Ligand code: SF4
């Protein structure tokens with residue numbers, strides 16, 4: 001098969017060869033001679049996960065709309081192929097050209113979760129690119145990082161040439177033009193990176209020196225070249241309605257995790273849940289016009305042939321024209337025999353009505369994410385959902401025929417007490433009781449089923465909880481047991497199922513999320529010991545990480561359970577995500593006072609995002625409580 | 634109305650498994666705006682059935698699927714519209730209207746022909762012609778057919794309709810035609826395994842076979858006197874209506 005990089009012998013011996021052959025509908029193939037810049041977008045996880053990511057589809061489409069650029073895709077080879085490539089010295093290749101990645105100009109890696117960090121090293125290693133930026137020559141591709149984890153990239157900073165801080169749609173053209181100029185004029189890799197550093201939003205780690213206090217905390221970040229700014233601002237799309245959108249996304253052959261038309265209806269979130277990083281990073285909330293979305297929906301269904309469509313945003317219920325959009329989609333989807341896969345919506349009469357129209361009630365379940373069991377705890381985290389909201393929604397749903405309820409909580413939130421954990425079981429019990437009270441015995445077609453899931457809270461940078469101590473692994477296990485026994489002591493405990501995850505991965509996430517440059521050697525060590533695909537339970541190898549942590553002398557408590565002082569300098573403080581540290585600190589204090597803050601539509605909290613003069617910041621504020629009925633101070 | 638479509642599958646698309654090929658076609662039908670019938674219910678799906686699923690790694694020149702259409706302007710239009718939506722490697726060759734009451738594609742299949750080549754240049758001790766003749770001259774060729782639950786010994790010879798030297802894509806190869814009906818369901822690798830065994834001295838590994846399905850057949854004759862014909866031979870080619878053709 002001359003047009004594939006891997007031989008037929010290899011493809012026939014590995015699982016799912018479809019991951020590596022490219023040639024998908026709407027994938028873009030250009031003549032190499034016809035472009036000036038060649039690059040690849042990489043999602044450092046398996047194809048089915050990577051292909052589901054909207055961000056890459058957006059940027060892939062944008063880059064390929066430039067005549068002088070050919071952008072391809074590359075994903076992590078699954079461990080079976082990984083082993084073959086290492087054994088036979090086969091370099092990593094990109095899907096479209098089926099050529100080695102090492103000859104490209106840029107490799108842009110999206111960083112969506114911390115547990116992909118060893119896969120970044122896998123990608124670079126297989127591609128035969130030196131792992132550390134300072135070891136790369138002028139012939140190696142420029143390695144760029146972007147996505148949510150690039151807001152604290154320090155644990156992986158030394159593996160990247162630069163990080164693009166913020167939304168990818170705004171500033172790549174400028175960088176590509178600088179690159180073309182650089183190629184024409186000649187000059188070293190460092191010369192180019194110096195130019196990159198002058199573009200707002202671009203963070204070149206090697207141009208910053210870090211000094212530490214004796215106790216290990218950071219003393220200062222100091223730029224070591226004049227081109228590097230002391231504070232790197234994020235890039236943000238101001239006119240969100242008109243920004244580029246991929247109406248011809250690549251359609252995979254193999255079933256991807258997200259294998260449908262995805263309409264991004266808004267970016268950002270009006271709510272400031274204090275644990276939530278996305279809610280802060282993408283401020284302010286910006287919506288797309290409903291007419292724009294209708295047009296995209298139609299075009300995208302026509303261009304892909306997908307049998308399903310869904311909406312994407314952080315909190316779809318807050319989208320202003322949701323009823324109009326959903327009703328339109330129901331109409332065209334009926335006509336085209338397309339399914340609508342609803343995002344999670346606030347449970348009210350509108351969403352229940354829509355759900356009953358587009359899915360089989362018997363097979364679907366209601367989802368609530370109160371995140372905390374007690375009202376006190378929900379005030380601490382600023383989750384506007386009250387028990388009354390949940391019970392009202394559940395009652396309506398039971399009357400409408402639903403019998404399955406899923407509840408999501410976090411354990412280990414700041415100030416959490418045993419009472420808060422026990423409240424989880426009580427809430428679940430109350431919902432079950434409500435079912436028996438609402439639906440008379442003779443009308444109960446099915447038994448009520450409640451599934452409670454808890455995850456362990458991991459403090460994230462750029463959130464009010466960035467100062468919070470994370471609980472230890474032992475405490476995680478203890479709290480899960482308290483929660484479990486709390487559920488078991490309830491009257492309706494037979495109707496309640498409890499799921500929780502092992503806490504070992506959460507501890508690593510905690511280290512990486514708020515880690516500094518000294519964490520890099522531990523990641524490298526774990527990789528050298530063979531750690532890859534850490535996000536996959538079947539490949540996560542706890543012992544490799546334990547050894548790596550021990551051998552590199554990493555102090556777990558320093559990064560996770562340590563209490564941070566209000567004035568501590570964090571490893572990400574020289575990056576600016578739009579919200580000010582003063583605002584986050586204010587919110588951290590309000591959390592401890594158990595005081596909620598209004599959402600952006602109710603009134604402005606002065607977070608700092610006003611500087612962008614777009615989205616909700618420039619909408620008139622109502623000053624009234626909006627539809628969710630959450631209690632305000 | 635039921636329409637039978639013939640397509641080929643080559644090149645990189647040989648790595649796409651059967652379920653993914655089905656989904657690929659469903660999306661292609663949507664993109665091509667074909668007036669296909671959908672099932673009722675919450676997740677409507679197209680009324681579509683495939684003749685004989687092709688394993689990953691095999692190429693084919695004669696694959697078939699039946700679809701239920703609400704309108705069918707012409708064979709040519711349908712072939713053209715679908716080919717516009719095909720990825721490199723899959724090509725539509727025919728689309729015929731099936732007479733009322735035709736059984737579905739899968740039930741119609743009686744045989745399939747295969748070109749067989751070898752990855753490692755496998756050569757029999759004598760010549761190919763002799764080797765096949767001796768192999769087929771056996772009284773019976775016993776084969777232990779295993780499924781997940783059952784084991785059953787069959788006489789493979791009864792299921793082989795043709796076995797000879799041939800050439801394909803300008804290369805010498807073997808040609809094998811076997812019973813591919815749901816009751817027979819003979820795979821070329823089964824025959825090759827027995828052939829290796831018969832010739833002796835060779836370790837058999839189905840991985841070494843390079844197989845292209847030549848066509849899929851139905852039987853217009855009887856069991857005793859079969860008359861094999863490709864699956865699309867029972868349909869009718871629908872011509873464009875004359876008032877729709879433009880001046881040339
Ligand atoms: S509603 Fe809360 S948790 Fe959800 S995205 Fe917004 S801020 Fe984050």
Ligand code: SF4
Pocket residue numbers: 283284285599600603604605606607608609610616617
């Ligand atoms: S400046 Fe005010 S309105 Fe704008 S995002 Fe911040 S809190 Fe919300």
